[in-house]
Amino acid sequence: MTLNEQQDEIIEEFSVFDDWMDKYNYLIELSKDLSVIDPKYKTQEYLIEGCQSKVWLFAEMDGDVVKFSADSDAIITKGIAALLVRVLSGQKPADILNNELYFIDKIGLQQNLSPTRSNGLLAMVKQMKLYAMAYNASR
């Protein structure tokens, strides 16, 4: 699936929820599916520290695509991290760099990526793009 197909699929999934609690319950479910970071990478080096919650992010190349795994100490943050991993993991570095992430806005979770929210997610997106940039350059 292309990156944008992934985004569209998520938007479709969230379109059935008209209540915040349902949305959050779904994020809690998703948090359980996240391809969790190998414990040996759950260290200071891979930590993205937010003021409200923490995120750990690990990336590696697998053939010509980037594989991401992540974790968070807060479950809702972890659910959103799971969505980001779903969209960006398994994509080519150039695609990660060249496509806009529009699904967060569309599913109404943009507050969670605002610079003042400081839950580690905005920094996580930035970090994912940086990894892509580095892999892209080294190819």
Add this chain to the structure above:
Amino acid sequence: MSLDIQKIRNDFPILNQQVYNKPLIYFDNAATTQKPQVVIDEELKIYSHENSNIHRGVHYLSEQLTQRYEDARKVVRKFINAKHDYEVIFTSGTTESINTIAFSFGEKYISEGDEIIISTLEHHANIVPWQMLCERKKAILKVIPINDKGELLLDEYQKLISPKTKIVAVNQVSNALGTVNDVKKLIDIAHQQNIPVLIDGAQSIQHGNVDVQELDCDFFVFSGHKIYGPNGIGVIYGKEKWLNEMPPFMTGGEMIKKVTFEKTTFNELPFKFEAGTPNYVGAIGLVAAINYIQDIGLENIAVYEKELLDYATKKLESIDGLRIIGTAQKKVSVISFVLNNIHHYDAGMVIDKMGIAVRTGHHCAEPLMDRFNIEGTIRASFSFYNTKEEIDKLYEALLTVKQMFS
């Protein structure tokens, strides 16, 4: 006298609204308080009809507003019972107040090897300015420890005091836990060794009467926005003898007597510490807020807020897995707690969607969170416009949170 809460609520237009289709419940009063209509009207009136830069103007508007600004100083003086009007300095808020004192006092009185005492309960605003001062002057920061209830250990405090101690800076009420410190005792102990004391009143001024002469504190600082007044106005009370000796912090207009390119002489108190155009609108708005709460009566406010605190404490304690952080004998209407091992951010996100405004995180008091070995708490802080019914709603929201995350 019991308060007519419904009538009071009508004075605060912001409370009458829905968020996420639910009635707003505002429990973030320790972060900032809402404004009664009289404060809003006062600011609107100034900008609509009275605005003019003060002090140096010779025209009608400027003279009128200068008078009102200086009258505001008198109202604040009376409110905290300072001895002289010129011991009241307007700032932008508590943070600027503490920075001003830390810098100016530090320039004059702190040198290498000197010691400054703060406490574990402090907000970052009463930690970092002293830390920076210590770095600048190679001085030493000492910290009064607390017990597991969140109360200062007076014995330990006494042990920290040494001939090197130059100033003590502590809050009267902890923002994160609500602990009321016995600052009178802290001040008396310090004064036995002639050590001046700064009291951070950001979280106490709105909950009860403050009398700086009775406390005999050397400095007292607070913010207008935490006492139902406007944002961007704050106060330094300082004893004349210190303020006269201390050099200015910020420089510029208003605070000078004479300027040549060779030398500048400074204005006298209080203007020496009020560089630039002061926030006269804020100062006059603060008067409206002070008048408003004095009409209700700070004693009445304290009684009702205690009732809310007791009610909420009992209610929240009944939730299995909920642990209140900060169980001091004397507290203001602030409850900080953790719920099982649910992350405070997760809890906050869900509580928000139920229309309830609480604060989550470390509350700008990271060393205090470290003391309790936690990352943060959920904090509900009540004001006299809150009700027991609203606390019931918080209780229900917490049950939902518990269910969702376990």
